[in-house]
Amino acid sequence: DAKTTQPNSMESNEEEPVHLPCNHSTISGTDYIHWYRQLPSQGPEYVIHGLTSNVNNRMASLAIAEDRKSSTLILHRATLRDAAVYYCTLVSGGFKTIFGAGTRLFVKA
Amino acid sequence: KAGVTQTPRYLIKTRGQQVTLSCSPISGHRSVSWYQQTPGQGLQFLFEYFSETQRNKGNFPGRFSGRQFSNSRSEMNVSTLELGDSALYLCASSLSGQRSWETQYFGPGTRLLVL
Numbered sequence: 001d002a003k004t005t006q007p008n009s010m011e012s013n014e015e016e017p018v019h020l021p022c023n024h025s026t027i028s029g030t031d032y033i034h035w036y037r038q039l040p041s042q043g044p045e046y047v048i049h050g051l052t053s054n055v056n057n058r059m060a061s062l063a064i065a066e067d068r069k070s071s072t073l074i075l076h077r078a079t080l081r082d083a084a085v086y087y088c089t090l091v092s093g094g095f096k097t098i099f100g101a102g103t104r105l106f107v108k109a
Numbered sequence: 110k111a112g113v114t115q116t117p118r119y120l121i122k123t124r125g126q127q128v129t130l131s132c133s134p135i136s137g138h139r140s141v142s143w144y145q146q147t148p149g150q151g152l153q154f155l156f157e158y159f160s161e162t163q164r165n166k167g168n169f170p171g172r173f174s175g176r177q178f179s180n181s182r183s184e185m186n187v188s189t190l191e192l193g194d195s196a197l198y199l200c201a202s203s204l205s206g207q208r209s210w211e212t213q214y215f216g217p218g219t220r221l222l223v224l
Contacts, residue, residue, distance in 0.1 A: 031209065032209040036213075043217050044199070044213075046213065087152070091209045092209050097142070099144075099151060099154075100151070
């Protein structure tokens with residue numbers, strides 16, 4: 001199973017952009033990159049996903065390296081409500097999503 | 110549209126007992142996955158069901174089992190509970206679980222404490 005590597009924790013100031021990196025050097029050509037986040041005392045929630053091209057939605061942007069071996073989740077303006085554990089996962093057909101340890105994001109007011 | 114629901118939300122059991130957890134997926138979703146989350150091991154995949162059939166399974170002992178009903182609702186069962194089974198058990202649903210771009214929608218989880 002392809003694995004992802006993320007920093008254990010990151011810190012950001014409120015209202016500033018946050019770049020959360022993820023390495024996935026063993027990604028296969030058909031793997032989609034999905035990001036989820038888990039707020040305290042809740043189940044994970046979907047943030048964004050992509051295959052090769054950069055993606056934007058109302059929550060975040062996803063920048064994917066040209067060789068697809070890494071990606072970066074971008075929160076354009078962090079708020080206190082964005083404090084959570086962010087998981088970068090690789091998904092191929094036939095669900096068996098493997099979650100790594102994730103990055104705990106701290107947001108300072 | 111209602112989200113994924115899990116019952117019960119909290120449960121206390123003693124070692125050796127068995128437990129059954131329930132998950133109702135989002136209406137129209139046919140794939141249901143189960144995960145175990147502990148502070149030490151993080152989020153670990155248990156198994157995935159589609160059309161009442163288990164399609165994928167993680168590395169858990171046979172004490173962990175599940176099933177899916179014709180209405181896509183799913184249950185998981187843990188027999189002969191051990192202290193290490195204390196965890197948050199999460200259920201996630203998706204439309205088919207066969208397309209890599211599908212989103213999984215997670216329930217709030219069932220927190221199981223084994224004494």
